[in-house]
Amino acid sequence: MRAHTKATEHGRCLKCRRPLRKPTPDGYGPKCRAKLRRAARTDTTHPKWQTAKAMELLELGAIVPLRQNRIFLVVSDDGTELYRTAATGQCNCPAGLRSVRCYHSVAAHLVAAA
Template identity: 50%
Template structure:
């Protein structure tokens, strides 16, 4: 992930509350939502490949996944930071998601955030 591609957030990406700490504004999630996302990542990712789960967690930590509609549809940043995709736990518009043979890490990130 490209660190320059992410932005500073003033509201939590999960619950919408105002973020006050520097760490929270950098990640986009407040401390309570961060704990919930980490707990969801630990419990809901057993069926996915560990390398993809790690990339999904990195995407979440860097604030590269932004909800569009009530934690069902998200905008995600590509790994090179040049483009964005729309994703949900069921589908993704990235090249790997369009082929549909494997679950991309964008979908895993959406699954984790939606489950939190």
């Protein structure tokens, strides 16, 4: 029988793919979480409310990287929709389809920048 270690039971960090020792609701390890918070604090290119909503998405674990931290799946506010968004600003949410910068893409930008 195969022995399980603490690191393999809890999965891997969504950002750096290192094994996690403790389960986290957001899926990020402590170092990557600190980098995300630092990126959010220093972000001056987006409105504060969008950065706050993006951090809320990250804390809830509602953003999951698909390909090399460039394309992400993001859950909507009410939890009924999944959107694809990119760190470069494209998103298939209603706002993104109107070419308006949404907080989904801000969250993706923060993950990619961290």
